[in-house]
Amino acid sequence: MVLPLRLYWSGPSPAFDLDEPYSRRWLYQIVLREASRPEDLTSYLDRDTLIAVWPELYLPRGVRQAWEERHPQLRAAAAGAA
Numbered sequence: 001m002v003l004p005l006r007l008y009w010s011g012p013s014p015a016f017d018l019d020e021p022y023s024r025r026w027l028y029q030i031v032l033r034e035a036s037r038p039e040d041l042t043s044y045l046d047r048d049t050l051i052a053v054w055p056e057l058y059l060p061r062g063v064r065q066a067w068e069e070r071h072p073q074l075r076a077a078a079a080g081a082a
Helices: 021-034 038-044 047-056 061-070 072-081
Strands: none
Touching (some): 021 038, 061 072
């Protein structure tokens, strides 16, 4: 998957191999931090994948808190991984 410049403006390549766990987590972290419109989220994130990788994502506290408040299944995924 290739992210647009508005989401990924630095680094070696805007292309991410979603079959590679590190690359997939990196893409999710970028999109969750940088998305400025709803279609950024719906175009680049998958619900089931988000729930699966949620405990492993490195996100600012405010981003994580906002997502967990809005989507309790993410909080449950994080609690289940602890």
